Amino acid sequence: MVKFGVVVFPGSNCDKDCLWAIKDITGEKADFVWHESKDIMKYDVIVLPGGFSYGDYLRTGAIARFSKVMYAVQKFAVKKNKMVVGICNGFQILLEAGLLPGAMLVNKNLKFISKFIHLSVENNKTAYTNKCVKGQVLRVPIAHGEGNYFCDEKTLNSLIENDQVVFRYCDGQGKINVDSNPNGSLYNIAGIMNKKGNVMGMMPHPERAMSARLGSVDGNLVFQSIVNHVKKYL
Amino acid sequence: MAKVKIYVTLKDGVLDPQGKTVQFALDKMGYKNIDSVKMGKYIEIDTKNDGKDLKKEIDEICDKLLANPNIEKYTFTIE
Numbered sequence: 001m002v003k004f005g006v007v008v009f010p011g012s013n014c015d016k017d018c019l020w021a022i023k024d025i026t027g028e029k030a031d032f033v034w035h036e037s038k039d040i041m042k043y044d045v046i047v048l049p050g051g052f053s054y055g056d057y058l059r060t061g062a063i064a065r066f067s068k069v070m071y072a073v074q075k076f077a078v079k080k081n082k083m084v085v086g087i088c089n090g091f092q093i094l095l096e097a098g099l100l101p102g103a104m105l106v107n108k109n110l111k112f113i114s115k116f117i118h119l120s121v122e123n124n125k126t127a128y129t130n131k132c133v134k135g136q137v138l139r140v141p142i143a144h145g146e147g148n149y150f151c152d153e154k155t156l157n158s159l160i161e162n163d164q165v166v167f168r169y170c171d172g173q174g175k176i177n178v179d180s181n182p183n184g185s186l187y188n189i190a191g192i193m194n195k196k197g198n199v200m201g202m203m204p205h206p207e208r209a210m211s212a213r214l215g216s217v218d219g220n221l222v223f224q225s226i227v228n229h230v231k232k233y234l
Numbered sequence: 235m236a237k238v239k240i241y242v243t244l245k246d247g248v249l250d251p252q253g254k255t256v257q258f259a260l261d262k263m264g265y266k267n268i269d270s271v272k273m274g275k276y277i278e279i280d281t282k283n284d285g286k287d288l289k290k291e292i293d294e295i296c297d298k299l300l301a302n303p304n305i306e307k308y309t310f311t312i313e
Contacts, residue, residue, distance in 0.1 A: 059302055102304060148249070150304070
């Protein structure tokens with residue numbers, strides 16, 4: 001079975017949802033990992049969940065990146081090449097930690113946006129989307145105030161050239177344009193990965209789209225892709 | 235003892251939705267001469283370090299934590 005570690009920061013609030021999605025729905029193993037723990041090498045995948053770590057003070061993710069567990073996560077990702085997935089606040093932490101390029105700005109409309117949106121699978125040859133087809137439209141919720149992705153032009157070009165853009169905001173038909181961009185993100189970016197492909201961050205919440213009762217089952221594709229990848233390659 | 239006053243603002247060219255909204259409000263209020271509004275953060279630090287390396291230390295603090303170099307720049311004064 002694939003072993004997931006779900007990190008719990010003070011202020012995380014999607015940690016239980018992630019644990020439930022992994023254990024109860026995907027059927028794999030998952031433990032909570034307290035933010036003061038350094039003992040993470042036993043896991044195949046580390047998940048940084050959504051929430052408001054350290055109250056989002058200063059900048060989202062800015063304080064969390066200095067917690068003890070993040071030093072271990074750096075080593076886990078950079079030296080051991082193991083998989084790290086950041087969802088929402090987890091994505092913001094990965095950006096602050098420099099594990100992914102760019103930064104988050106306040107949503108263009110200045111509002112906290114909590115609603116279902118559509119995602120286009122930009123790259124399906126990744127550890128997070130191998131169960132999807134290219135251009136597939138997923139229906140997943142977002143819930144954030146600072147998800148307006150920004151990076152400089154050079155970084156954006158390099159993300160595109162290296163196929164590091166994993167998800168982009170689109171409409172129900174898969175059209176990617178200004179109208180289907182909920183928060184003002186550059187290039188409609190909703191999720192990116194690093195060059196090596198072992199670190200991925202996304203603002204939408206796949207763990208909240210795991211059951212028809214929750215309004216969508218599309219989040220399963222993300223978790224199943226990760227499990228598929230780990231079983232195949234690790 | 236020294237007091238350090240740090241100003242963190244968005245870099246030029248980075249979209250500032252809060253600044254834009256304040257500018258819009260001021261325009262509506264009739265202040266028609268305002269060309270742009272930029273929002274930022276003000277941070278005050280009291281420190282026992284009043285030596286020569288204080289400037290270096292504040293730069294380090296800003297680079298590591300207080301400002302995100304991807305989107306922000308900073309200035310500070312020491313009193």
